[in-house]
Amino acid sequence: xxxxxxxxxxxxxxxxxxxxxxxxxxxxxxxxxxxxxxxxxxxxxxxxxxxxxxxxxxxxxxxxxxxxxxxxxxxxxxxxxxxxxxxxxxxxxxxxxxxxxxxxxxxxxxxxxxx
Amino acid sequence: xxxxxxxxxxxxxxxxxxxxxxxxxxxxxxxxxxxxxxxxxxxxxxxxxxxxxxxxxxxxxxxxxxxxxxxxxxxxxxxxxxxxxxxxxxxxxxxxxxxxxxxxxxxxxxx
Numbered sequence: 001x002x003x004x005x006x007x008x009x010x011x012x013x014x015x016x017x018x019x020x021x022x023x024x025x026x027x028x029x030x031x032x033x034x035x036x037x038x039x040x041x042x043x044x045x046x047x048x049x050x051x052x053x054x055x056x057x058x059x060x061x062x063x064x065x066x067x068x069x070x071x072x073x074x075x076x077x078x079x080x081x082x083x084x085x086x087x088x089x090x091x092x093x094x095x096x097x098x099x100x101x102x103x104x105x106x107x108x109x110x111x112x113x114x115x
Numbered sequence: 116x117x118x119x120x121x122x123x124x125x126x127x128x129x130x131x132x133x134x135x136x137x138x139x140x141x142x143x144x145x146x147x148x149x150x151x152x153x154x155x156x157x158x159x160x161x162x163x164x165x166x167x168x169x170x171x172x173x174x175x176x177x178x179x180x181x182x183x184x185x186x187x188x189x190x191x192x193x194x195x196x197x198x199x200x201x202x203x204x205x206x207x208x209x210x211x212x213x214x215x216x217x218x219x220x221x222x223x224x225x226x
Contacts, residue, residue: 006156034213034214041221042218042219043117043202043216043217043218043219044157044202044216045216046213046214046215049213093156093157102145102147102162102206103147103159103162104147104149104159104204104214105159106149106156106157106158107156108155108156109154109155109156111154
């Protein structure tokens with residue numbers, strides 16, 4: 001089946017530093033990828049839609065300059081959390097649609113802890 | 116607009132049944148159901164597209180009402196492996212590709 005790989009699985013960083021999370025579609029091409037954020041015991045909140053070769057579309061309330069998204073190829077999207085602060089600590093999950101069906105395949109997620 | 120899921124949590128004994136509901140104020144194009152285990156990514160269970168549709172896999176099934184504003188997920192003769200948080204994801208647009216997830220229902224199946 002379709003696989004979405006996310007790296008790293010977890011990262012701990014100091015406040016003020018930037019962290020990059022990679023999302024790869026391993027056996028299919030994804031012109032669109034979705035980035036979600038999930039706080040403990042809460043739902044998945046869509047942050048942005050990553051579009052290959054063009055700018056990402058951000059959801060209301062999500063800071064574009066803080067969460068930089070780059071979708072440089074049909075199999076890779078990256079999310080960079082710039083100048084991370086403790087309130088950015090969360091579980092970040094990417095997803096993509098492997099086929100025509102509107103079914104999302106999720107990456108394993110990346111747990112970010114900002115000290 | 117985020118769909119409303121209920122109940123927020125349910126505890127079952129192995130073999131018991133449960134129903135999880137997902138409601139929207141507007142008609143939907145589709146409803147997706149996912150299950151997430153602690154610390155893991157959500158896993159797709161099923162998608163419903165048509166009003167009045169019902170589908171299932173083994174002992175987990177789902178329905179989509181005629182007005183396409185409510186979906187229910189049925190856990191029948193629950194197994195320990197059914198434990199996790201269930202999310203419904205809704206897509207309000209025919210050509211849309213963004214899912215909005217409900218608040219989740221935490222299910223714990225005990226022996």
